[in-house]
Amino acid sequence: DQQVKQNSPSLSVQEGRISILNCDYTNSMFDYFLWYKKYPAEGPTFLISISSIKDKNEDGRFTVFLNKSAKHLSLHIVPSQPGDSAVYFCAASEGGTYKYIFGTGTRLKVLA
């Protein structure tokens, strides 16, 4: 039972354009969501997060949107840069627990 789903295994975007990565979840008790970025042969690194009391959070070129009714979140990268090429994981946690549930990842390739 995959509680956090990233249905697009890969995405290619031209440099300078917007990258939109999507994530769906099934557990309505999730109240905190995160995006991690992973380069080959390295551990994931934290990118941006959002609490369920918000519907948007921005950090520079990265914005996360949360639609609780649809149980959907998305990560927007504007403008996309070649250095953004990596695998992006979304993760979710339920209040009062210490566990994060991860999606399967989306491999983003930004073309120069």
Added chain:
Amino acid sequence: NAGVTQTPKFRILKIGQSMTLQCTQDMNHNYMYWYRQDPGMGLKLIYYSVGAGITDKGEVPNGYNVSRSTTEDFPLRLELAAPSQTSVYFCASREIGETQYFGPGTRLLVL
């Protein structure tokens, strides 16, 4: 600032052998985690710990054991290695209100 370190980086095991994956963090974090990542899959939580002496099972604990005798160390033990345990293993730590910091991973191949 070392953060989260993992050893070894790569290991080949024969079926039935045992080994311990080491994880150390120097950030004085209470929470530590072990994940595995299979090809094309996300990270699956194996075990986690909320402090020294306290551990709990994650999503995929079978075939593994952990201990947490100190705040810094959280070793993962494989007792009888099986080909299904071929994976990349990540250790992570965090503190309340912070996000997880991951180690660089240990690649394990069981033949």
